[in-house]
Amino acid sequence: MSASASRPSYAALFRMPHARRTFAAAMTGRLSYGVVSLAMMLTTTRVTGSYAVAGTVMALFGAMSVFLSPARAALIDRHGARRALIPMASLYAGLLTAFAVTAWRPGAPVPVIAALALAAGACTPPLGPTMRAVWGEVVQDERLLQRAYSLDGVVEEILFVSGPLVVGAVVQTAPPAAAVALSALLVWSGTLAFVLSPLVAGVRPPAARTARGGHGGRTGRTTLRRVLARPVVVASGVGLSLGAVDLLVMAFAERHHHGAGVVAWVLAALSLGSALGGLLNGAVDWRLAPGARLPLLAGALGLALLGAGLAQSLGALAVAVACAGFFVAPALTTSYLMADAAAPAGFRTQAGAWVNTAVNAGSSVGTAGAGLLVGRLPLGLCFAVSGAAAMAAALACARNARTPRPGADAGNGVAGGARPEVTDGARLPG
Missing domain, CATH: 1.20.1250.20 (MFS general substrate transporter like domains)
Known part of the structure; x- marks a missing residue:
């Protein structure tokens, strides 16, 4: 898709076919990340009665989520968003749901909830890097791409501020585990809508083009x-x-x-x-x-x-x-x-x-x-x-x-x- 006007605006991004739908879907899934940390922390604290245990569980979840992110992104580059993200998001959402069910009431075994948190962190879908990669594939004007990345960062900032507010609203009427379950629903539904967007479906796995172009994986x-x-x-x-x-x-x-x-x-x-x-x-x-x-x-x-x-x-x-x-x-x-x-x-x-x-x-x-x-x-x-x-x-x-x-x-x-x-x-x- 070609660049737009002489000085493209933020609105020009959403005049691209399917861009608004794709961006909204990705942000729905990424709202889950603003919700999940506080929700898991409150849930673990309520279940175990220990801030130390809750901190350890969150450290395990965060470490696996952060440090395995490039490996998960490599799967996106190799197989494409649809083939890699749907299984990843389904497994992640399933593990969060299992965490919520296990920790719904106090007294859940600590090793079980720690293992579920660890496994969920390992499967976190890299929606942010994938959305930015899609922008990079479909936006050909450098100035418009700058606006796309800037808007992406600003909205992500808003989501991470909004996430704790969502958790606060949920725990007024339900256990904190309900917020973990909500996080699972957000990431699964948002990811599914994202990968089914025609804008994402039209982006071929870059690794397939690389193989045909002769650019070796090790060299890359x-x-x-x-x-x-x-x-x-x-x-x-x-x-x-x-x-x-x-x-x-x-x-x-x-x-x-x-x-x-x-x-x-x-x-x-x-x-x-x-x-x-x-x-x-x-x-x-x-x-x-x-x-x-x-x-x-x-x-x-x-x-x-x-x-x-x-x-x-x-x-x-x-x-x-x-x-x-x-x-x-x-x-x-x-x-x-x-x-x-x-x-x-x-x-x-x-x-x-x-x-x-x-x-x-x-x-x-x-x-x-x-x-x-x-x-x-x-x-x-x-x-x-x-x-x-x-x-x-x-x-x-x-x-x-x-x-x-x-x-x-x-x-x-x-x-x-x-x-x-x-x-x-x-x-x-x-």
């Missing part, structure tokens, strides 16, 4: 590792910073004798800033290539967090955190765009999955690191350390950009053999 994987270094490093740095901020905001509220409820408002300011930054990032026709923008965005995030360390009141902290959030979605969107542009044919979904894994893994490490630092260092210095993580990633990205590699475009981070980014706004087909 080697190229993928090389070209993903910069977006993955920045995504990791952003994740580290964000994971630390969640815990540091809680510590700030406690030290200033505010109730736990105000934490949600400060973190909502972070999400609001991210959503606004994402929408603006998508609407601007940038002159700088993504490879040049990426370290600037990550560095600006780090500087904003340094400013948050100087806050002396909750209002000032909320403003500083919102300013930091303003650069989160643009940095991640740019990372995804770079990964998509540089991915060899047949590896597009995996490229996005690696960036997604880097964000989530960085967030987990950031939270754990902040937990070790709080109480040992002044809180302002802890915020400075969280900002330094993003700035270090920015410096590494910028340094990598200035180090040419044989067969690579160091300015854009696109390796030889990948689909290059051209300067007039159009993107060459893969």
Whole structure:
């Protein structure tokens, strides 16, 4: 499908045939991810009466979900969304349903619910990377693709804010396990509607084209590792910073004798800033290539967090955190765009999955690191350390950009053999 007007808008995305239906289906399935973590945590706590057990179960679920994401994405690239996602989503939804049934009443055996959580995490469908890969296949205008990725990131932010609200509404009238069952229904119905969309059905498995084109799997994987270094490093740095901020905001509220409820408002300011930054990032026709923008965005995030360390009141902290959030979605969107542009044919979904894994893994490490630092260092210095993580990633990205590699475009981070980014706004087909 060809690019649209001279300056395509967000609305141009949904004028593409079946785009609105496909995007809505994917977001329905991804709402499950905003619901499931809190729902499983509340369910496990209610069943076992132990926060330690609940934390362990969630760590198992999260680790399997995050670190196996590239392997699941490889199945999408090899077999196509329809053949891979339907069995994956059915198994995942079935395991969540089994978890909900087992943990409906207190007293369920801990090994059983832990095993079900572990297995469900291993099967989590990579709907986000797959949706972005579909956008990359059907959108041929680089500016319109930027808007697609930006909108995707903003809506995902809204879903992760909305998910806990959905859980809160469910537990008013039913056990927390009912929210786990709702998560299973959302992911299964959303995935089914997504893969049955004509837009998704029209995208052939990239690996099939790769086989005919002679681009070997081993060569593709080697190229993928090389070209993903910069977006993955920045995504990791952003994740580290964000994971630390969640815990540091809680510590700030406690030290200033505010109730736990105000934490949600400060973190909502972070999400609001991210959503606004994402929408603006998508609407601007940038002159700088993504490879040049990426370290600037990550560095600006780090500087904003340094400013948050100087806050002396909750209002000032909320403003500083919102300013930091303003650069989160643009940095991640740019990372995804770079990964998509540089991915060899047949590896597009995996490229996005690696960036997604880097964000989530960085967030987990950031939270754990902040937990070790709080109480040992002044809180302002802890915020400075969280900002330094993003700035270090920015410096590494910028340094990598200035180090040419044989067969690579160091300015854009696109390796030889990948689909290059051209300067007039159009993107060459893969």
